[in-house]
Amino acid sequence: MLKVAVRTDASPIIGTGHFMRCLALLEELNNQLSQLDIKLTVSFISVETTTFCEAELLEKGFNLVKLPSNSQFEMEQDSKSTEKTLELLGHQHLLIVDSYAIQDPWYSQKIKAYCDKILVIDDLANRTHSCDFLLDQTLDTDAKRYNKLVPKDCNLLTGKLYMLLRNDFLKWREKALLKRKNTTVIKELFINMGGSDTEHLNRLVIEAIYQVNQILKCPINAILVIPSNSSSLNFFEAFSEDNPWLKVITDAKNMSQLMYQADIAIGASGSSAWERCCLGLPTLAVELANNQALVLDKLSSKGAIINLGKSSLLSVENIKFAISKLIGSQTLYQSMVKNAAACCDGRGTKRALKVLNLSSVYLKVASEQDKQVLFQWQSQKVVRKYSRTNHKISFEEHCQWYEQVLKDPSRHLYIITERWADKSEVPVGMLRLDKQEQSYEVSILIDPNQHGRGLAEQTLYSIPDKFKSLKIKATVHPENQASQTLFSKAGFKRVEDDLFILEPIT
Incomplete structure (x- = not known):
């Protein structure tokens, strides 16, 4: 039996990106082991999760261990709680840490003693870690920026080769790229801002689409994916009743298929940015948090997205202009399809597991x-x-x-x-x-x-x-x-x- 523990969190504020990229890596490992008749035991160790994340763990047969609430995040308290959890779980072959709040001295000698290897997933490069592997899936990231932040013998996995996507996206990739190559008319728009509850931003987007549709002979259909606990769910469901071009989906489990069906997307620039790239989906991308700025800059410089900038500065007019620009130019559309697809091939989890040895x-x-x-x-x-x-x-x-x-x-x-x-x-x-x-x-x-x-x-x-x-x-x-x-x-x-x-x- 192979045993893996994961220390990460998810919430309406944090989002679900950290959780989902860890899950993507472990799903691939589980697929490989199941074909070999080897059992994998996975334990997510979290202070905060969401209903959606807990349902995903239940479906996969992975465990969830809740740590005591730590509202202001005291690192020493979190480290000791994790130590006790690992002691109960028993020796782990791998510990994955994915949290912007964790850094040295969280990695205590006891935590290290309970694990053969430690993998850190990060993209900020702003704090030190005691780990065997560090994975940063940011496009074109420079591994040198971690030189003084990790041990000298730490194995660095950086850039687009190690983007952690669920296998579903790789399965849809070839079919999606063929579909986009033959797309001449934009018919469907996909909206997803991640696991955060972004009511104000979603309202701006829906209003912009509404105004664009007033001009078009054939309105664009839109799918809005939001969390089931969103405070704005009732509003958007009521709006969709009067505007049949809008469909609202909560806690979608078929994201790869929804992205395949769409012609363009409007979304945040977290982990989902790489999912859209894998399927060559032209995107109007929004910066929801400061840590997403680098992703936006990288993808924008590659011509893979239209950068809408910070969500706090966004307006209906900005969104409306960007939508009109994209649907009005077949050349721009096909260029974005090609450039996006070149940024992520969907095989990152396989490569990462190979390096983890x-x-x-x-x-x-x-x-x-x-x-x-x-x-x-x-x-x-x-x-x-x-x-x-x-x-x-x-x-x-x-x-x-x-x-x-x-x-x-x-x-x-x-x-x-x-x-x-x-x-x-x-x-x-x-x-x-x-x-x-x-x-x-x-x-x-x-x-x-x-x-x-x-x-x-x-x-x-x-x-x-x-x-x-x-x-x-x-x-x-x-x-x-x-x-x-x-x-x-x-x-x-x-x-x-x-x-x-x-x-x-x-």
Whole structure:
């Protein structure tokens, strides 16, 4: 069982961004482990949460531990409360800390003793942390700004490669970009200011859309997503009854689908900014808090958004002008789609988990007991597509081949085994090295369910040194771009369209 604890909070004032990006990372980890039949236990440790956040945890089967209220946030009190909680929860393989209020000396020796590793998620770079990893998903952020804020051996994960989005957004990305490419008329607008209750701002936006619709022959439909505990819910629901172009949704659980359906968006510049970018959704972006200013500046400089500025300075006229500008220019629209999509590809959680190194791979000599699992992997179409023998292999053929390989002293067959932090071990692929005259030929196969996790690259680095006294060759189909990239990254030199060579160690 792998155990992870999270210290973060959510509220109408704080919003839900900290909570959601932690949840996105843990959902991906849970997906990976569930495919391997490894149990994950997650405990969110919070002083404040929202009804929506608690429902999300309940749905995922994650735990919530409430800390005593700390209205003025006394760091020593919070640290001691967290210590006691971790003592009750037991040793954790990872502790995630995502809170602008937490800094040294919160990271006590007791807290460190209860955790193998500590990951801090931040984007302010204005205080010190005692952690093993720090993740800042701000676009084009400079890792150097954390040099004096974290230990020298801290691993920094910065920039767009590590934007933490739920897997739903990656699933919708390709379809969304195709839809936007073919969009010529703006029909639907998506409004979401995050987990905060921003009644005044939402009223300005709705009024601006109302005025724009008075001019248009075909009014724009708008979807407003707000918290169910919003003080303005009754007002907007009543307004929508008289204005059928407006639909009000509370505590939406299908945000990726709603963003896919929309043609443009108006929203805050917290974590949701990266979600909209992943789906190439042109956005009129608002600064709700000072910490969002940097995100706005970065996205605006990339041409990915129209910057509406601080919410306190916003007016109906500003919003109305920006909407009219965007819906009136197809060139601007398509440019924003392209620029937004380039800022986030939706794969950040997978990359982050790879760097967190909660597992490692090693090569186990294959035995008779591994015959069945290898057949299951090799029988899948995605594996056979680029194989030398890409016809469907019967189990009898496979058994005959397998027995021959095990008996042949010139062929070395290994099962790639993944060992997790909780000592769980799972077979995830196969590596074979066939001796030729003055070289070895390498073949590698990863369980298709585990593709995209970097396991193949780790495996190539794990090839025993005894094989590296000779050249190691890899024959790769020219159309197999993923494998071509893999061998290049692992130090193999491309010598022909379909041939890569790792020079011997001398």
